[in-house]
Amino acid sequence: MTTFNHYKDIEKKLRQAAELMPEPEKPLPLSPVMEKKNQAQRKHSFHGFWTYLLHTPAWRIAVMVLLIFTVGSTTIFAASPRLRTAIVRFFSSGITETIPISDLKSEESVSATDFSQPTSSASGKLSGNITQQTVGNLTLLQDITLDSHFTASYASSSSYLTLAEAPSGTPLFLTQTADGKTAYYRVTDGNLEEIVLKAHTLDAEVQLGTLPGIMTYGGNTKKYHNLMLPAMEFTVNWKQYGSDVLIDQTEIGHRFDISGTYDGQFVYQALAGKEDIIEVCFLLDAQQTGYQYPFLLNLKTGEVSDPLALVDLSDWLCITELSIHDDLTTATAMAGNSYEDLQEITIDLNTGTVTAKNASVAKPPTDNCVTWFSVGNDTLFYVTGTEESGNGYLYNTKTGESMVVFTDTADYSWWDSSHPSARYWKSIGYGYLVYYANDKVCLINLQDHGTMTELEGIPMNQNIDFFINNEGTVLSISTPAGKDSFDTARLCLMDLKTMEAWYFDRNLPEGVEENSHYWNGEYGYVIEARNTKNGTNYIYIYQYTP
Amino acid sequence: MKLLPQIARGDLHALELLYEQQKTKVYRLVLSMTGDSYLAEDITQETFLRVQEKAWAYHDDISETAWIVTIARNMTYDILRRRSREIVNGEAISPDAFVSLDTDEQSNLMFLDLIKDLSQPEKEIICLRILANLPWHEIGQIIGQSADTSRKRYARSLKKLYSRLQP
Numbered sequence: 001m002t003t004f005n006h007y008k009d010i011e012k013k014l015r016q017a018a019e020l021m022p023e024p025e026k027p028l029p030l031s032p033v034m035e036k037k038n039q040a041q042r043k044h045s046f047h048g049f050w051t052y053l054l055h056t057p058a059w060r061i062a063v064m065v066l067l068i069f070t071v072g073s074t075t076i077f078a079a080s081p082r083l084r085t086a087i088v089r090f091f092s093s094g095i096t097e098t099i100p101i102s103d104l105k106s107e108e109s110v111s112a113t114d115f116s117q118p119t120s121s122a123s124g125k126l127s128g129n130i131t132q133q134t135v136g137n138l139t140l141l142q143d144i145t146l147d148s149h150f151t152a153s154y155a156s157s158s159s160y161l162t163l164a165e166a167p168s169g170t171p172l173f174l175t176q177t178a179d180g181k182t183a184y185y186r187v188t189d190g191n192l193e194e195i196v197l198k199a200h201t202l203d204a205e206v207q208l209g210t211l212p213g214i215m216t217y218g219g220n221t222k223k224y225h226n227l228m229l230p231a232m233e234f235t236v237n238w239k240q241y242g243s244d245v246l247i248d249q250t251e252i253g254h255r256f257d258i259s260g261t262y263d264g265q266f267v268y269q270a271l272a273g274k275e276d277i278i279e280v281c282f283l284l285d286a287q288q289t290g291y292q293y294p295f296l297l298n299l300k301t302g303e304v305s306d307p308l309a310l311v312d313l314s315d316w317l318c319i320t321e322l323s324i325h326d327d328l329t330t331a332t333a334m335a336g337n338s339y340e341d342l343q344e345i346t347i348d349l350n351t352g353t354v355t356a357k358n359a360s361v362a363k364p365p366t367d368n369c370v371t372w373f374s375v376g377n378d379t380l381f382y383v384t385g386t387e388e389s390g391n392g393y394l395y396n397t398k399t400g401e402s403m404v405v406f407t408d409t410a411d412y413s414w415w416d417s418s419h420p421s422a423r424y425w426k427s428i429g430y431g432y433l434v435y436y437a438n439d440k441v442c443l444i445n446l447q448d449h450g451t452m453t454e455l456e457g458i459p460m461n462q463n464i465d466f467f468i469n470n471e472g473t474v475l476s477i478s479t480p481a482g483k484d485s486f487d488t489a490r491l492c493l494m495d496l497k498t499m500e501a502w503y504f505d506r507n508l509p510e511g512v513e514e515n516s517h518y519w520n521g522e523y524g525y526v527i528e529a530r531n532t533k534n535g536t537n538y539i540y541i542y543q544y545t546p
Numbered sequence: 547m548k549l550l551p552q553i554a555r556g557d558l559h560a561l562e563l564l565y566e567q568q569k570t571k572v573y574r575l576v577l578s579m580t581g582d583s584y585l586a587e588d589i590t591q592e593t594f595l596r597v598q599e600k601a602w603a604y605h606d607d608i609s610e611t612a613w614i615v616t617i618a619r620n621m622t623y624d625i626l627r628r629r630s631r632e633i634v635n636g637e638a639i640s641p642d643a644f645v646s647l648d649t650d651e652q653s654n655l656m657f658l659d660l661i662k663d664l665s666q667p668e669k670e671i672i673c674l675r676i677l678a679n680l681p682w683h684e685i686g687q688i689i690g691q692s693a694d695t696s697r698k699r700y701a702r703s704l705k706k707l708y709s710r711l712q713p
Contacts, residue, residue: 028562
């Protein structure tokens with residue numbers, strides 16, 4: 001009989017074999033970009049550094065992804081032998097948006113040596129076109145440009161412009177200039193207004209609690225039941241905006257070398273609407289172990305409290321992706337007795353009760369599944385066969401009825417553009433699949449009996465991004481400018497309730513590259529961009545009105 | 547200390563440090579995907595050139611290792627796809643056709659031998675876990691699946707290896 005230990009033996013054998021693999025022989029290559037930057041650095045003797053903006057921790061993203069797959073719907077499942085199909089046509093705004101950029105110097109006349117070293121007192125200038133142009137339900141553009149100082153900081157990419165993570169209220173724009181100074185701005189009556197927020201600093205000390213777990217380090221796996229870490233000191237910097245705490249983005253926490261063996265880091269997280277409490281998560285060598293211990297810090301008193309104090313987690317040897325909800329009454333985590341067998345648990349922080357969410361969820365009617373996940377309301381989606389050629393089904397765990405969603409379709413990861421006739425499926429969360437077949441792209445709503453909607457005008461292109469907002473109400477479809485481009489040449493927004501959709505084309509100026517796309521709130525879609533020639537930052541906010 | 551923000555500012559020392567930290571990981575990963583040591587060298591070089599040019603775009607929501615591995619993976623797939631479309635004597639070249647290992651190399655490539663019968667996604671999940679040593683949620687981000695699915699796929703791959711390696 002095959003046991004878990006056998007798998008571990010195989011894993012050990014693989015690790016040993018991996019250690020014997022050869023190493024590269026060629027030296028470090030240097031790109032022209034790097035050479036140019038290095039020359040500029042040497043010229044200006046510029047050696048300062050600042051930490052980058054700390055965005056949402058990856059483990060939170062992972063929890064979000066898992067929630068996407070398990071979120072329930074209000075739709076009652078009724079098995080249907082045939083898929084209902086529809087076509088959604090994307091209406092063009094009729095406008096090709098030429099992205100405005102202000103004060104952009106002629107690239108030909110600019111060289112690295114033209115720039116002077118920024119002074120410590122200089123600050124970035126924020127300007128923008130708060131145009132609020134609207135077409136239909138879409139506000140076309142609100143662009144904010146952070147320039148001036150940045151055109152003088154050629155050698156530095158530490159400047160940035162982004163939306164601050166203010167959980168509520170007016171969106172705040174956070175800037176950091178090349179000299180490390182940060183500033184917040186808000187839009188008031190169509191104008192940008194800098195707001196000066198008082199900075200706070202707090203030194204705190206924490207004695208972390210105990211958690212069971214498995215730690216793998218240096219190829220050795222060690223189980224522990226009461227990991228006690230020594231008391232550690234850390235510093236947190238923050239600013240207050242209304243009822244929200246804005247973590248100072250220049251401070252991402254100390255790193256610790258614990259007993260000379262393990263490396264750790266504190267990560268701070270504001271809680272929506274909380275004036276005095278933040279969540280601090282201690283990550284112990286997170287890349288290797290996934291170990292994390294969250295606790296709460298009272299910013300007024302410096303008191304540290306353990307939200308897991310009442311919780312008995314001794315039944316779970318492996319706990320990862322632990323996240324405390326903003327209301328401080330519940331937490332979620334992935335837990336199990338091995339990392340190969342994790343399930344989502346919900347922890348009631350007031351009573352210490354631990355509930356395994358999947359405990360009552362039935363499995364698909366076959367063990368031969370490539371993948372499966374719940375789409376809510378006693379319904380599972382599962383794929384049988386292989387990833388290269390699988391059959392997808394919806395399965396009602398109460399009635400035992402199954403219906404076919406697709407057949408002979410490859411997992412998206414098997415995309416091969418040399419076989420245009422192939423069919424692919426891809427989950428985009430919230431109970432939706434993207435289905436590619438016959439040069440058509442369709443959206444399948446698993447929560448609505450697998451209803452298939454053709455997305456007319458969306459080409460069969462592997463590089464198109466589909467991104468649903470956190471509320472599951474609006475889908476963005478971003479078509480890149482080219483094969484290797486991250487820039488959005490065409491942005492489509494689709495209301496998943498009404499199935500109405502719009503698109504518009506975008507012309508991005510040469511030299512400007514987009515680096516981040518994300519939803520901000522239910523209806524705000526944000527694109528952050530940067531001019532690679534002179535470091536100027538741009539932020540474009542598209543507001544969708546349902 | 548994160549190195550990519552420093553590299554984005556042109557810090558050569560940070561780049562050298564990053565290269566020393568990550569080169570073996572990247573090279574072995576690419577080698578396992580291509581089976582070609584020369585091609586793996588080239589792609590590793592190309593990866594670090596891309597890292598230099600795109601360092602500004604790095605954000606802290608993924609580890610530096612995962613970010614670099616993603617670049618290496620995409621670049622490898624792009625090159626393999628391009629090469630597989632090249633026509634020689636009227637026949638398409640498959641990625642397997644590029645395996646060109648000498649005897650000395652083969653003695654060091656037991657790892658490739660172990661995983662040779664796995665499918666490409668299975669190989670990939672094994673390599674991301676064993677060679678790149680990435681946590682599940684980041685493997686999930688890279689391959690476009692959930693952390694849970696990544697773990698399951700890995701377990702299935704180990705199971706398959708176990709059954710195939712039994713005498």
